[in-house]
Amino acid sequence: GTVPPGAHGRFTLRTHSCGELRTAHLGEEVTLCGWVQYVRQDLFQPFMSVSPVMVTPACSCLTHVSSAILTGEIEVHANNVEVLNICQKLPFEIKDFVKKSEGLRMQYRYLDLRSSQMQYNLRLRSRLVMKMREYLCNLHGFVDVETPTLFKRTPGGAKEFVVPSGEPGRFYSLPQSPQQFKQLLMVAGIDRYFQLARCYRDEGSKPDRQPEFTQVDIEMSFTDQAGIRDLVEGLLQYSWPEEKGFVSPPFPVMTYEEAMRDYGVDKPDTRFEMKLVDISGAFHNTQIQFLREALHQPGGSIQAICVPQGAVSSTHMHFSFSHLPSDNFGRLLPDVSRQQLLQMVGAEPGDLILLTAGTEGRVRPLLGRLRLQCADLLEGHSVKVRDPSAFHFLWVVDFPLFLPKEDSPEQLESAHHPFTAPVPEDAHLLYSQPHKVRGQHYDLVLNGSEIGGGSIRIHSASEQRHVLDTVLQEDPSLLSHLLEALDSGAPPHGGIALGLDRLLAIIVGASSIRDVIAFPKSFRGHDLMSHAPDFVSEEDLRPYHIKVTWPEGLTPGGEDQ
Amino acid sequence: GTVPPGAHGRFTLRTHSCGELRTAHLGEEVTLCGWVQYVRQDLFQPFMSVSPVMVTPACSCLTHVSSAILTGEIEVHANNVEVLNICQKLPFEIKDFVKKSEGLRMQYRYLDLRSSQMQYNLRLRSRLVMKMREYLCNLHGFVDVETPTLFKRTPGGAKEFVVPSGEPGRFYSLPQSPQQFKQLLMVAGIDRYFQLARCYRDEGSKPDRQPEFTQVDIEMSFTDQAGIRDLVEGLLQYSWPEEKGFVSPPFPVMTYEEAMRDYGVDKPDTRFEMKLVDISGAFHNTQIQFLREALHQPGGSIQAICVPQGAVSSTHMHFSFSHLPSDNFGRLLPDVSRQQLLQMVGAEPGDLILLTAGTEGRVRPLLGRLRLQCADLLEGHSVKVRDPSAFHFLWVVDFPLFLPKEDSPEQLESAHHPFTAPVPEDAHLLYSQPHKVRGQHYDLVLNGSEIGGGSIRIHSASEQRHVLDTVLQEDPSLLSHLLEALDSGAPPHGGIALGLDRLLAIIVGASSIRDVIAFPKSFRGHDLMSHAPDFVSEEDLRPYHIKVTWPEGLTPGGEDQ
Incomplete structure (x- = not known):
C-alpha cells in the first residue's frame, strides 16, 4: 500500500x-x-x-x-x-492449505477471514474503492451523494424486499438500485453524482447471488455514450491494482447483434476465439432431412463452432446431444459439402466441429453455451484456452429497447428499464414500430461476465410518458414524481452501475462473490454465523401490524413437521 | 475544491x-x-x-x-x-430568498436541492467524507469493510425494522449499527476497520430523527481510550472544511461526573459559562422551609446558575416555575446568606440567579436545561451568548457502566451497550458491586450535541459472559457467535461511531439534519416526494408469508374511517 x-x-x-x-x-x-x-x-x-x-x-x-x-x-x-x-x-486450523467446507467457513467467518487469501481480498477491495473515489471525487468533480434505502415499491418490483412501517398496511421497499434518485439528482443540478450504493434483491436461492450487494453508481448530465465509456475506462485504469497488470483503454465496442452472431451471447468471453460460423450456405441443396427442415423454417439457420484440437481431446469430452446423430454425421455429408464446411469454419486436422440447426434465435444461444462448455472441458484436461491472468474488457451496445413479454409475446417490456433513451436515429420508431427501436443501453463485459450496465436516459417528459403509457402500458401515476421532475427542465443525462462484488471476484480470481464480501449470506440467504433470518415473536411484530401466515404443515416457531 | x-x-x-x-x-x-x-x-x-x-x-x-x-x-x-x-x-421560484414550506420543499426535493445552500451542503458532505477516507485509508492504513444490513434481531432491539424473508416466520433485521461486525472484524485480524455505515432505527415520530442515517464507524485493535481520542481528533482536524476555521487538538476531556456537576448534562455546551454552583453551604442554617426540607433529604442539594445581565433582560424572559416564590424570595433571605450566595455564584449587578433545591439527581438536569433555555432566550433578544462560528469539541468519559432500569430499578441495564469494558481499576467491582463500575465509554460532544460515542470493548469471553448472564440477566445464547469469537483469541480493541448527519448539520449551521441529507424522510418517516411507505397488495405480501392486521376502524388500503 x-x-x-x-x-x-x-x-x-x-x-x-x-x-x-x-x-x-x-x-x-x-x-x-x-x-x-x-x-x-x-x-x-x-x-x-x-x-x-x-x-x-x-x-x-x-x-x-x-x-x-x-x-x-x-x-x-x-x-x-x-x-x-x-x-x-479452534474448529479448524488457520492455514491456507487446510481446506474447509463452505458451511464451516461461513459459520466461523471471523476465523475464515484470517486466511491470507481473504485478508488479501478484503484489503484489495478497500484499496480499489478508495482509488475509485479519488478518481471520481478528487480528479473529476463527482459528488458522493447518499440516497435512501427505505423507499417506495417500484412498478413491477417483484424482487424488492418489503419493510413494514408503523402505519398499518404501509411498507417501505429496499430498492434494487438508486435509479430514480440518481436521475432526480441530475434534475437537481448535481451534474456529476456517484455513490458506492448498497442494493437489495430478493431472488430466493439463485446460486452466487446475494440479497444485498454493492454497486458503483454513477450519473452525469450533458453527456453521451462515448462520454460514459471514457469515464469508466479511465476509472478502471486508475483504480486497477498494480499487481494485476494494466488496463488499456479504449475497450472494444461490439453491437448486441454482433455479439449474438459471433458468440451466441450478449456478454462474450473474448479471451478466446471459437466464434460461431453460419454454415447454412454449405447446405442449400442438402439431402439430409433435419438440415433441410431447419433451413426451410422462417429464420432457419445452420451454425457451427470449431474446437481447436477438440477431436484429439474429445475422448475425454462428453456432450449430451439430442437429435444429432454425431457419429454417423460425417458419412452423410457429400465430399463437396464437407470440404466447404471445413473451409468455412477454418478447421485443421484434429479439430472438432460442433454443428447446430434450427431457428437463429435458438441456435445461437445453444452454440454460445457449448462454446463456453468446450472451453471449460478443455481446460479441465489441461488444454490452455484462456489466459487466467488476462482481463478482456468489452462494451456491448445497441441492445433492443423492448422485448416481447415471455408470457404474452404480443406485449412489450423494457429490455433493461423504462428510462433508457432510444438511439437517436430510431427515436421516431417509438411511435410506429417500438419493437424495432434500439436503446442507448450499454453493458460492460469482463472475461464473459457482465460487470456493469447503464444507459443514456430519457430526459423528455413526453417521451417518457409515451413509453410508460403507450408502449409498456404501465400505470404512470406510480412514477408521477419522476415525470414531474423531467418536466422541470431535466438535462440530458446518463450513467452506469458497476457490480463491485462481481468485478472484484474476477480480479482476485475467486469462484464466488462470497469470497470478496466480509460477511456474505449462504445461497439460501442465511447468515450461518448469527442464524439470520430468525423467528420474531408475535409481540415484536405487533407494532408493524403484521402477522405470519403459516403454511399448512408448519407451526409457529417450529420447523417442518 | x-x-x-x-x-x-x-x-x-x-x-x-x-x-x-x-x-x-x-x-x-x-x-x-x-x-x-x-x-x-x-x-x-x-x-x-x-x-x-x-x-x-x-x-x-x-x-x-x-x-x-x-x-x-x-x-x-x-x-x-x-x-x-x-x-x-415550477411550484416555487428557485431563489434563495424565497421561503418555502418544509412540506413543499420535501415534495419537490429535486427543485429544493437546486438552492445554493443545499448545493453547498451536499457538496461539502461529499468533500468531508472524502477527506475522512483519505485520512483513515491512505494515511493510517484503515480497511474500508462493508458489513451486512440484513442481519439478525439483537436482544432488546425494539427499534430495529424487520424484513420478512421468504421463509415463513423468519425475519431479517436492519441493524442500528455494525457493532457486532466491527468487533468480529477485530477477531478476524483486520486490525483497523472503518466504514461509512448506513444504520437504521425505528423511532416513530421523534423530531429530527431519520429512520436511516449514516455513521462514520471505526474500530481498532491493540488500542486504548487515548489512542481512539488521538485518532478522531486527527480525523476531524484533517477533514475539517477550510472555510470553517481550524480544529485544534487535543480536545478537553471531562468526566461524566464533572459534566453533570458543572453543566447538569452529559453533553455540555462549553461555548459559554453559566455553570451550576452548589450553594447548599449558604443555607445550612436556613429557616426557609422548602430549602430546609430539600437539604435534609438524602442527596439533597441547593444549586444555582447566574445568568449574566439576566435581570436586565428578564423583563423579556418568561420562565414558568412551580413551587418557587421567586418574587418574594430575595426578601426571605437574611443579608448574610444573600451576600454569601452572590459571592458563591459570582453575581454582578444586573445578573439573574436561578436557584433549585431538591435531590442532586433532579436538581442538576433541571438547571442544565434552564441554562440552555436562558442562552436561547437571551440570544432571542440579541444578547450575545455563544459565538455562532465557534466549534467547541469535548470528550466526556468515565460514564457509569450500568444504570438502574427505569421500570424496575433493582435490575441493571447497560448505560450504552453490553460490550463496553470496565475502567481497569473498577474491573473487580463487576463481581461485587456492578452499579459502581465506570465504563471505558467516551462521548464526543460538539457545541452541546453528542456527535459520537464509543468504547474500549470487553475482549475476554468470560468477562463478557459474566456481564450478560449475571449482571444483565440476558440470554447469552443470542450472542453465542460473539462469545465464541472472543474465545478464539480476540485482541483488545475499541472504537467509535460518529454521527455524520449531526456533525454536518452543526458544521453548516443547519437547524435540522434534513438539510444535509439529499432525500430525507419527514418527521413521520414519510418520503413526501414518492409517498413511501405505501400500501402493498396482499398478493405481493404472500411470498413473505405475512398479512396485515388492520386495527379496528381502518380498512385495507384505506385511510381512517
Missing part, C-alpha cells in the same frame, strides 16, 4: 507492526502486539505478524511483547511478554 | 463549465451547457452556471450553447443555441 511507514503503530499500544521491522531497527527497543501461531517447547515460533498488509492468523494465545522473536533478517529478544488473551481450541 | 481545472468539461458535451471561463479564454470557441434562469425580452439573462462547484437553479429552458452570454469579466457570444429541454411552471 501507499500508507506511510510507521502509520500502523499510531494510536496503539505497539510501537511498530511486526512486518515493519528491518535491519534499520537493530538495537531499538520496540513494543509489538500480535497473535502467536503455535507454541513449541515453550517457545512461540514464529511470532506472527499483525501487519495490516497481511495478517497471519491467531491460534493459541495473544501476546503483547516488549521485544520478541521474529522471522526474517532480524530477531527480537523479549524483555517482557504479556498474554493479552487466550484462545480455545 | 481541489478538482483539476478543466475536469468538469470532460466526458460531456460541453468544453467548459460556465464558472471556469476567465479572461484567459478570450477569443476561444467554447461549448457550454446549462440552465437559463429567466428569459427577458427574448434574451436569457443571466445564463446560469452549471459549474459543479455551485449550480444555480433551473428555470424556464435548458440550453446547449456554442458561445453565449455570461456574467462576470467576459461575455460569450452565441453562434448557435440549442434548447435541450423545456421547463413547465
Whole structure:
C-alpha cells in the first residue's frame, strides 16, 4: 500500500507492526502486539505478524511483547511478554492449505477471514474503492451523494424486499438500485453524482447471488455514450491494482447483434476465439432431412463452432446431444459439402466441429453455451484456452429497447428499464414500430461476465410518458414524481452501475462473490454465523401490524413437521 | 475544491463549465451547457452556471450553447443555441430568498436541492467524507469493510425494522449499527476497520430523527481510550472544511461526573459559562422551609446558575416555575446568606440567579436545561451568548457502566451497550458491586450535541459472559457467535461511531439534519416526494408469508374511517 511507514503503530499500544521491522531497527527497543501461531517447547515460533498488509492468523494465545522473536533478517529478544488473551481450541486450523467446507467457513467467518487469501481480498477491495473515489471525487468533480434505502415499491418490483412501517398496511421497499434518485439528482443540478450504493434483491436461492450487494453508481448530465465509456475506462485504469497488470483503454465496442452472431451471447468471453460460423450456405441443396427442415423454417439457420484440437481431446469430452446423430454425421455429408464446411469454419486436422440447426434465435444461444462448455472441458484436461491472468474488457451496445413479454409475446417490456433513451436515429420508431427501436443501453463485459450496465436516459417528459403509457402500458401515476421532475427542465443525462462484488471476484480470481464480501449470506440467504433470518415473536411484530401466515404443515416457531 | 481545472468539461458535451471561463479564454470557441434562469425580452439573462462547484437553479429552458452570454469579466457570444429541454411552471421560484414550506420543499426535493445552500451542503458532505477516507485509508492504513444490513434481531432491539424473508416466520433485521461486525472484524485480524455505515432505527415520530442515517464507524485493535481520542481528533482536524476555521487538538476531556456537576448534562455546551454552583453551604442554617426540607433529604442539594445581565433582560424572559416564590424570595433571605450566595455564584449587578433545591439527581438536569433555555432566550433578544462560528469539541468519559432500569430499578441495564469494558481499576467491582463500575465509554460532544460515542470493548469471553448472564440477566445464547469469537483469541480493541448527519448539520449551521441529507424522510418517516411507505397488495405480501392486521376502524388500503 501507499500508507506511510510507521502509520500502523499510531494510536496503539505497539510501537511498530511486526512486518515493519528491518535491519534499520537493530538495537531499538520496540513494543509489538500480535497473535502467536503455535507454541513449541515453550517457545512461540514464529511470532506472527499483525501487519495490516497481511495478517497471519491467531491460534493459541495473544501476546503483547516488549521485544520478541521474529522471522526474517532480524530477531527480537523479549524483555517482557504479556498474554493479552487466550484462545480455545479452534474448529479448524488457520492455514491456507487446510481446506474447509463452505458451511464451516461461513459459520466461523471471523476465523475464515484470517486466511491470507481473504485478508488479501478484503484489503484489495478497500484499496480499489478508495482509488475509485479519488478518481471520481478528487480528479473529476463527482459528488458522493447518499440516497435512501427505505423507499417506495417500484412498478413491477417483484424482487424488492418489503419493510413494514408503523402505519398499518404501509411498507417501505429496499430498492434494487438508486435509479430514480440518481436521475432526480441530475434534475437537481448535481451534474456529476456517484455513490458506492448498497442494493437489495430478493431472488430466493439463485446460486452466487446475494440479497444485498454493492454497486458503483454513477450519473452525469450533458453527456453521451462515448462520454460514459471514457469515464469508466479511465476509472478502471486508475483504480486497477498494480499487481494485476494494466488496463488499456479504449475497450472494444461490439453491437448486441454482433455479439449474438459471433458468440451466441450478449456478454462474450473474448479471451478466446471459437466464434460461431453460419454454415447454412454449405447446405442449400442438402439431402439430409433435419438440415433441410431447419433451413426451410422462417429464420432457419445452420451454425457451427470449431474446437481447436477438440477431436484429439474429445475422448475425454462428453456432450449430451439430442437429435444429432454425431457419429454417423460425417458419412452423410457429400465430399463437396464437407470440404466447404471445413473451409468455412477454418478447421485443421484434429479439430472438432460442433454443428447446430434450427431457428437463429435458438441456435445461437445453444452454440454460445457449448462454446463456453468446450472451453471449460478443455481446460479441465489441461488444454490452455484462456489466459487466467488476462482481463478482456468489452462494451456491448445497441441492445433492443423492448422485448416481447415471455408470457404474452404480443406485449412489450423494457429490455433493461423504462428510462433508457432510444438511439437517436430510431427515436421516431417509438411511435410506429417500438419493437424495432434500439436503446442507448450499454453493458460492460469482463472475461464473459457482465460487470456493469447503464444507459443514456430519457430526459423528455413526453417521451417518457409515451413509453410508460403507450408502449409498456404501465400505470404512470406510480412514477408521477419522476415525470414531474423531467418536466422541470431535466438535462440530458446518463450513467452506469458497476457490480463491485462481481468485478472484484474476477480480479482476485475467486469462484464466488462470497469470497470478496466480509460477511456474505449462504445461497439460501442465511447468515450461518448469527442464524439470520430468525423467528420474531408475535409481540415484536405487533407494532408493524403484521402477522405470519403459516403454511399448512408448519407451526409457529417450529420447523417442518 | 481541489478538482483539476478543466475536469468538469470532460466526458460531456460541453468544453467548459460556465464558472471556469476567465479572461484567459478570450477569443476561444467554447461549448457550454446549462440552465437559463429567466428569459427577458427574448434574451436569457443571466445564463446560469452549471459549474459543479455551485449550480444555480433551473428555470424556464435548458440550453446547449456554442458561445453565449455570461456574467462576470467576459461575455460569450452565441453562434448557435440549442434548447435541450423545456421547463413547465415550477411550484416555487428557485431563489434563495424565497421561503418555502418544509412540506413543499420535501415534495419537490429535486427543485429544493437546486438552492445554493443545499448545493453547498451536499457538496461539502461529499468533500468531508472524502477527506475522512483519505485520512483513515491512505494515511493510517484503515480497511474500508462493508458489513451486512440484513442481519439478525439483537436482544432488546425494539427499534430495529424487520424484513420478512421468504421463509415463513423468519425475519431479517436492519441493524442500528455494525457493532457486532466491527468487533468480529477485530477477531478476524483486520486490525483497523472503518466504514461509512448506513444504520437504521425505528423511532416513530421523534423530531429530527431519520429512520436511516449514516455513521462514520471505526474500530481498532491493540488500542486504548487515548489512542481512539488521538485518532478522531486527527480525523476531524484533517477533514475539517477550510472555510470553517481550524480544529485544534487535543480536545478537553471531562468526566461524566464533572459534566453533570458543572453543566447538569452529559453533553455540555462549553461555548459559554453559566455553570451550576452548589450553594447548599449558604443555607445550612436556613429557616426557609422548602430549602430546609430539600437539604435534609438524602442527596439533597441547593444549586444555582447566574445568568449574566439576566435581570436586565428578564423583563423579556418568561420562565414558568412551580413551587418557587421567586418574587418574594430575595426578601426571605437574611443579608448574610444573600451576600454569601452572590459571592458563591459570582453575581454582578444586573445578573439573574436561578436557584433549585431538591435531590442532586433532579436538581442538576433541571438547571442544565434552564441554562440552555436562558442562552436561547437571551440570544432571542440579541444578547450575545455563544459565538455562532465557534466549534467547541469535548470528550466526556468515565460514564457509569450500568444504570438502574427505569421500570424496575433493582435490575441493571447497560448505560450504552453490553460490550463496553470496565475502567481497569473498577474491573473487580463487576463481581461485587456492578452499579459502581465506570465504563471505558467516551462521548464526543460538539457545541452541546453528542456527535459520537464509543468504547474500549470487553475482549475476554468470560468477562463478557459474566456481564450478560449475571449482571444483565440476558440470554447469552443470542450472542453465542460473539462469545465464541472472543474465545478464539480476540485482541483488545475499541472504537467509535460518529454521527455524520449531526456533525454536518452543526458544521453548516443547519437547524435540522434534513438539510444535509439529499432525500430525507419527514418527521413521520414519510418520503413526501414518492409517498413511501405505501400500501402493498396482499398478493405481493404472500411470498413473505405475512398479512396485515388492520386495527379496528381502518380498512385495507384505506385511510381512517
